[in-house]
Amino acid sequence: MPLTDLPLAELQRYRSAVPEPADFDGFWGDTLRASRELAFAPVVTRVDAGLTAVEVHDVTFSGYDGEPIKAWLHRPVGADGDAPIVVRYVGYNCGRGLPHMVHPLALAGSAVLTVDNRGQGSVAGYASDTSDIGGLRRAYGGHITRGIESRETYYYRRLYTDAVLAVDAARQLPGVDADRLAVAGVSQGGGIALAVAGLAEGIGAALIDVPFLSDVPRGVDLSGTIPYSELAVLLASYPGSREAAFGVLEYFDGVHFAARAEAPALFSVGLMDAICPPSTVYAAFNAYAGEKELQVYHHGGHEGGGFAHEALQLERLPALLAGAGAARS
Numbered sequence: 424m425p426l427t428d429l430p431l432a433e434l435q436r437y438r439s440a441v442p443e444p445a446d447f448d449g450f451w452g453d454t455l456r457a458s459r460e461l462a463f464a465p466v467v468t469r470v471d472a473g474l475t476a477v478e479v480h481d482v483t484f485s486g487y488d489g490e491p492i493k494a495w496l497h498r499p500v501g502a503d504g505d506a507p508i509v510v511r512y513v514g515y516n517c518g519r520g521l522p523h524m525v526h527p528l529a530l531a532g533s534a535v536l537t538v539d540n541r542g543q544g545s546v547a548g549y550a551s552d553t554s555d556i557g558g559l560r561r562a563y564g565g566h567i568t569r570g571i572e573s574r575e576t577y578y579y580r581r582l583y584t585d586a587v588l589a590v591d592a593a594r595q596l597p598g599v600d601a602d603r604l605a606v607a608g609v610s611q612g613g614g615i616a617l618a619v620a621g622l623a624e625g626i627g628a629a630l631i632d633v634p635f636l637s638d639v640p641r642g643v644d645l646s647g648t649i650p651y652s653e654l655a656v657l658l659a660s661y662p663g664s665r666e667a668a669f670g671v672l673e674y675f676d677g678v679h680f681a682a683r684a685e686a687p688a689l690f691s692v693g694l695m696d697a698i699c700p701p702s703t704v705y706a707a708f709n710a711y712a713g714e715k716e717l718q719v720y721h722h723g724g725h726e727g728g729g730f731a732h733e734a735l736q737l738e739r740l741p742a743l744l745a746g747a748g749a750a751r752s
Contacts, residue, residue, distance in 0.1 A: 426694060428645065428701045431719075434694075439638040439678045439706035450574065450674055451622055458584050461489030465592040467496065472522040476500055477529050479522045482536065484592035486585035493539040493552040494589065495519050497529040498598055505600040506534040507627075507744045508593050512586055512608035512615035513537065515635065515650050516563060518544025518551025528607070531737050534599045538589045540611075541582060542566070555581065567636075567650045568657045571668050579636065579675045583618045590623045603627055603744040606686075607736075609727055610699060611635045611650070614677050617707055620688065621680030628743035629688040630736050631707070633699045633727035637677030638706035640669055645700040681710040687743050688715045691732050693723030 429437060444450070462485035472479040478498045486492035498506055509528050513519065519539040529535040544551020545563035554560045555569075555578070570576035594601035605628040608616040613634035620629040635650065636642075642651045643658075658665050673679070688711055692704040708717050718735060720728045728735070 427697065428694070431694070431721075434701055434705045436709075437702050437705045438709055439641070439676075441638055441640065441676050441678055441706075442673055443679050443682075444673050447674060447679055454580060454584055455587055455622065458485075458487050458489065458588060459591070461485065462588065462591065463489065465595055467596060470522050474523060474525065477525050481522070482592070482596070484589060486541070486588050487581040490541075490556075491553070492541065492585045492589070493519060494592075495522055495524075495537045496534060496596060497525050497537070498534040499529060499532055502532065502534075502598065505598055506532060507603035507605070507741075508534045508536060508596065508599040508601070509605045509607050509630075509740075510586075510589050510593050510619070511535050511537045512606070512612035512619075513540060513549065514546075514609055515566065515611040516543050516546045517549035517611075518553070518561075520549045524548070527733055527737060528740065531740075533605075533740070534596070536589065536593050536596070538586060541585060542569075542578075564649060564653055567654050571654075571657075571671055574671050574674045577671055577675065583615065583622070583675070586615045586619050587623050590619060590626070605630060605740060605744060607631075609633060610725065613727075617677045617684065618675075618680045620684035620686050620713075621682070626684075626686035627746075628740060629684065629686045629713075630740065631688055632691040632732065633693060633696055633704055633725055634677050634690075634707050635699050636672075636675060637681070637699075638703040639672045639676050641706070642700060642703045645702070646698060648698055651698075677707045678710045681707045682712055684711055685713040687746070688713055689736065689739055689743075690715065690717040691720065691727040692717060693720045693725060693727055695722060696725045696727075698725040
């Protein structure tokens, strides 16, 4: 892919102009409080996935409006004491996947909780076992536009609430060190991790790769592919709804969560990313309030560094979480 966004020097200075709603904190505080009042303790069941180095557990935890959300917990066999825990969020159209699908962080000594995306799971292999409201399951696309008529009905209100409550659930799981907790994700998963870093307390580290839903108006203008193009198609059909739709999206834009996030963060960006344009990633990174580092992949696309970046995360995460544990001791 060619470079299609701003030159690097301009990206480094770029700031989003997306307005922050005056009641942003109140909206999210009320949303999370209401669902926490309905929460139940996570249910954890051991699963035989044919693996010998990693324990696999099926987890059901309480999400938005007390609805059950699924996740996989992978924990190294024979871990010495409680393991650090990484709450991992997955990409657009993906679910938690199959039980044997283990992230490298679980092979490196961390417990990993891979959270399902309600009503997604249409990409081959990345299956979902969680329904959205109305029983919608395993839908392909349309998530960025679902319920966009209001902030109360918008899909990402439910998804982000599930994600924050996954952190609450992770702290209750057996064999994990709740003081060494990180969030992680790529693309939509990166956007979710960014939102959780801004909404949840006590996050020790954040691994945020090519995050989706940051500086959304610019993403819609620059990206010619899904997910952003789904919103562009909708607005082409209903041009009079543009202002109202972007007004709703202000409550879900990653730049506002970034401004509230304090956990040390490692970001990635691909300068040839045609799905989440580099300037939208820089918008989130430049707004991020906590200690931060951005790994730039000049010829990278939406993979955000791919396996090379995974290797960097394996190297950096232990030190980040060690610092988090020390700060709480």
